[in-house]
Amino acid sequence: MIDPSEGPVALTRQLCDIPSVSGDERAIADAVERLLAERAPHLSVHRDGDTIVARTELGRARRVAIAGHLDTVPINDNLPVRDIVDDVSGEAMIWGRGTVDMKAGVAVQLALAVELAEPAVDVTWIWYDHEEVSSALSGLGRAMRNAPELFEADFAILGEPTNGRIEGGCNGTLRARVHYAGKRAHSARAWMGVNAIHRAGAALSKLAAFEPARIVVDGLEYREGLNAVRIDGGVAGNVIPDDCSIEVNYRFAPSRTPEEAADVVRVFFDDADSVEIVDSAAGARPGLDAPLAQGFAAAVGGDPTAKLGWTDVSRFSALGIPAVNFGPGDPLLAHADDERVPVAQIDAGYAGLRAWLERGA
Amino acid sequence: MIDPSEGPVALTRQLCDIPSVSGDERAIADAVERLLAERAPHLSVHRDGDTIVARTELGRARRVAIAGHLDTVPINDNLPVRDIVDDVSGEAMIWGRGTVDMKAGVAVQLALAVELAEPAVDVTWIWYDHEEVSSALSGLGRAMRNAPELFEADFAILGEPTNGRIEGGCNGTLRARVHYAGKRAHSARAWMGVNAIHRAGAALSKLAAFEPARIVVDGLEYREGLNAVRIDGGVAGNVIPDDCSIEVNYRFAPSRTPEEAADVVRVFFDDADSVEIVDSAAGARPGLDAPLAQGFAAAVGGDPTAKLGWTDVSRFSALGIPAVNFGPGDPLLAHADDERVPVAQIDAGYAGLRAWLERGA
Numbered sequence A, B: 001m002i003d004p005s006e007g008p009v010a011l012t013r014q015l016c017d018i019p020s021v022s023g024d025e026r027a028i029a030d031a032v033e034r035l036l037a038e039r040a041p042h043l044s045v046h047r048d049g050d051t052i053v054a055r056t057e058l059g060r061a062r063r064v065a066i067a068g069h070l071d072t073v074p075i076n077d078n079l080p081v082r083d084i085v086d087d088v089s090g091e092a093m094i095w096g097r098g099t100v101d102m103k104a105g106v107a108v109q110l111a112l113a114v115e116l117a118e119p120a121v122d123v124t125w126i127w128y129d130h131e132e133v134s135s136a137l138s139g140l141g142r143a144m145r146n147a148p149e150l151f152e153a154d155f156a157i158l159g160e161p162t163n164g165r166i167e168g169g170c171n172g173t174l175r176a177r178v179h180y181a182g183k184r185a186h187s188a189r190a191w192m193g194v195n196a197i198h199r200a201g202a203a204l205s206k207l208a209a210f211e212p213a214r215i216v217v218d219g220l221e222y223r224e225g226l227n228a229v230r231i232d233g234g235v236a237g238n239v240i241p242d243d244c245s246i247e248v249n250y251r252f253a254p255s256r257t258p259e260e261a262a263d264v265v266r267v268f269f270d271d272a273d274s275v276e277i278v279d280s281a282a283g284a285r286p287g288l289d290a291p292l293a294q295g296f297a298a299a300v301g302g303d304p305t306a307k308l309g310w311t312d313v314s315r316f317s318a319l320g321i322p323a324v325n326f327g328p329g330d331p332l333l334a335h336a337d338d339e340r341v342p343v344a345q346i347d348a349g350y351a352g353l354r355a356w357l358e359r360g361a
Helices: A008-016 A026-039 A099-115 A139-146 A187-192 A196-209 A258-268 A291-300 A313-318 A343-359 B008-016 B026-039 B099-115 B139-146 B187-192 B196-209 B258-268 B291-300 B313-318 B343-359
Strands: A044-048 A051-055 A063-069 A082-085 A092-095 A122-128 A155-158 A172-181 A214-217 A220-223 A225-234 A243-252 A274-281 A323-325 A340-342 B044-048 B051-055 B063-069 B082-085 B092-095 B122-128 B155-158 B172-181 B214-217 B220-223 B225-234 B243-252 B274-281 B323-325 B340-342
Touching: A008 A092, A008 A099, A008 A343, A026 A044, A026 A051, A026 A099, A044 A139, A051 A139, A063 A099, A063 A139, A092 A099, A092 A343, A099 A122, A099 A340, A099 A343, A122 A139, A139 A313, A155 A291, A155 A313, A172 A196, A172 A258, A187 B225, A187 B243, A196 A225, A196 A243, A196 B196, A196 B225, A225 B187, A225 B196, A243 A258, A243 B187, A258 A274, A291 A343, A313 A323, A340 A343, B008 B092, B008 B099, B008 B343, B026 B044, B026 B051, B026 B099, B044 B139, B051 B139, B063 B099, B063 B139, B092 B099, B092 B343, B099 B122, B099 B340, B099 B343, B122 B139, B139 B313, B155 B291, B155 B313, B172 B196, B172 B258, B196 B225, B196 B243, B243 B258, B258 B274, B291 B343, B313 B323, B340 B343
Parallel strands: A063 A122, A063 A155, A155 A323, B063 B122, B063 B155, B155 B323
Antiparallel strands: A044 A051, A051 A122, A082 A092, A092 A340, A172 A243, A172 A274, A214 A220, A225 A243, A225 B225, B044 B051, B051 B122, B082 B092, B092 B340, B172 B243, B172 B274, B214 B220, B225 B243
8 A cells, every 4th residue: 555644755665666667557556546546536537557647627727737657667676665875975865666767756746646635726647657668558648549638738747857857848869770782792802892881981980970969949958969879780701791781869859850850860871872760759849938837947946957868748748738857866877776766856846846736836 | 423434524514413512522422432443543542531532652753732622502403504505605504503613623633533544743632521611620621630641742733713724822811800899878868978889980981991902922913801791789779889899801912921910900900999800711822933833834824813712722831832723613603503614614624734744844
C-alpha cells in the first residue's frame, strides 16, 4: 500500500519499491488507482491499460495537465531503495532504481492530487506506462489517441528530472542511414575498385569539425547535435568494400519541423549515394510566453533553461498545449545504476508546485 | 582415369572434371599418383596427405621446382567444363571451375612430368592441396615442413595463371586493426562525450587521398595498396560511440619485410589509440637476376612483370629459392563463376616449358 500522508519523500520510497519495469506496471497502477478511490473523491478517475487520468472538475477558467510515467528501466541490484548521504555534497539522498526517473516526480504529483481538493486551476493528473521503451508503446500516446478529450488543457507540466528547475520544451530527434557505395575488387588490385569506406571519410571529418547550432526559441537556447552513432562496412579481409553506411542522430531545435531537419541532414551528406530517414520525432517549443507558464516560472523560481533530450512534452506540444519539464533529480543520473535523488529537491518541488496550484497562476 | 597422351588441353578438361574443392582433393591426388606410378617410372614419388612430390634424380648440376595446387574454390554450377568460343575475341576456350585457377597449369606440368624422362635440369614436380583456404592449412607449407630436403632447388616455377607470361615474385600482405577510442554520452548531450567514429574520419580521408608507392625490385615494378577493408563502430542509436575500429589491408612490395610493413602502417595511423597487426605474410623478390630465371624468361618470351597478389612463390622465396609465376589463364578470372582459359595459352605454355626443360637453361 502507498500512503502520501507522511509526505512526498516517504511516498517516493514506497513508489520506488514497487518494481515497475516497462511492461510490468500493473501493480503500481493498481496501487495508484486504489489510493485515489479511497482518498481522492474530488477526482474523476479514468483508466486505460496501466495509464490513469484523474481530473478535478471544478469549472475553473483554466486547466493544467500534470503528468509522469510509472515505469522504470530494468532493475540492476538497486532495489529496494536506501537512504544515503552523498559523499561529496553531504546531502540526504534516496538511492536506487527509479528515484530520479521518475518516482520522486510522481510522488510529488500524487501527494498533491490527493491533498488539493480545490486547486485554483482545474488539474488533469496523468500517470502512464511504457515511457522507457519504443515510442509506439507509449501509454500516454495510446491514452491520448483513445480519449483525446481527457487531455485538453491550457498548459502542461511533465515531472521528468530537471534538478527542480523548469526545462522548457525539448529538442527533436532524427536518425538517418547514410550510404556510400563503391565497387568490389581484390585488394591486391585495389585500383580496379572503388573503396566505399574511404568515400565515407570526408563525411566523418566534416562531422568531427562541425559546430552544431545553438538556436534560441521563445527565449531559451537549444543546443543541437549531429553525430555518427554507428558505422558499418566491409566484405572480407582481401576485398575492396562496395558499401559503407553511417547511422547518424540529429538532435534539432524545436523551431525546425522533422521535415526541415531531414533536409538539413540530406544537405549535410550531399556526397552520399543515399540518405534514408529511419525515424524522427518532433521537438516541442518551450511555450514560456504563455501566461500560465510565466506564473508557474515565477512561483517555482530559477531561470528556465532548454530541455535537450526528447521527452513527452512533445506529445502535449503536438496537441497545441505549451509544456515544460519540472521534477526532482539530476537528469544525468537517469538510468544510471547509482541513480539517487536529493531529499531536499523532492520537498522543494512539492512546495513550489503546491503554492502555485493553491494560489493560482 | 586421366591420360596425358592426348595433350595438355584434353588433360585440362579431365583434371577439371574431377571435383576438388579444398578439403576434397583425395580423388584427384589419387589419380595423379596412379598416373605417375603407371607412366613415369623415371620419377621418385612421395606423398604427404594429398600433396605429391615427384622428382627426377639424374644428378644434374641444377634443379628446378615446378609446382601447382590441385584444389579449387567451390563449384557453382560450372562443372563439367565446356568448350566455348569467346564472344569477343573469337578464341577457343575451356569454360568452368578450375580452368584458370589452376588445372590448366597443372595439366601442362603433369603432361611434361610424364613425357620428359631426361630433362636438361633435374626437376621436382609438386602438386598440392589446400591452397584456396587459410594459409595454415596449405599442403605445400605442410610438406615443406615435413620433408624440407625434397624441396631444395635453384629456381622455382609456380603454375598460377599469368596469361602465359612470367610474373615475378609477389607483394606481401598484412592486415591490421586500427582502433579509435571515445567516451560514451547520451546523444542529446554529445558535447559530454568523445565520438570515436568521428575520430576515425581523418584516417579514412587520409586513406582516400593516399597514393600508394610503386617500388622497383630486381627490375620489376610492384604497386602497393593500403585499404580499409572493414569498419565497425557504435553502441546504440542514442549513444555517442566510444569505439571505432578499421581493418586495413596493406599490400607491400617484396623489398619490405613484414616488420617494416607493420611500421609503415603504425606510422600512417599515428593518430589511432592502437594498431594491432592481425596477420602478415612476406612477399617474394622476383629473383629474375638468377641465371636460370633469365634463361627461362628468354625461352618463354615476353616481358616479365610483377605479380601483385600474394602467391606460394613466397614459400619458395622463404627457402632462398628464386621463384616466378607462369601459367595459362587470366588471373582476373580466377574464382569467377565464368572462369575460362584460352586453349592457345595451354598449348603455348606447354611448348615454352618443354623447350626450356629439354634444351636446358
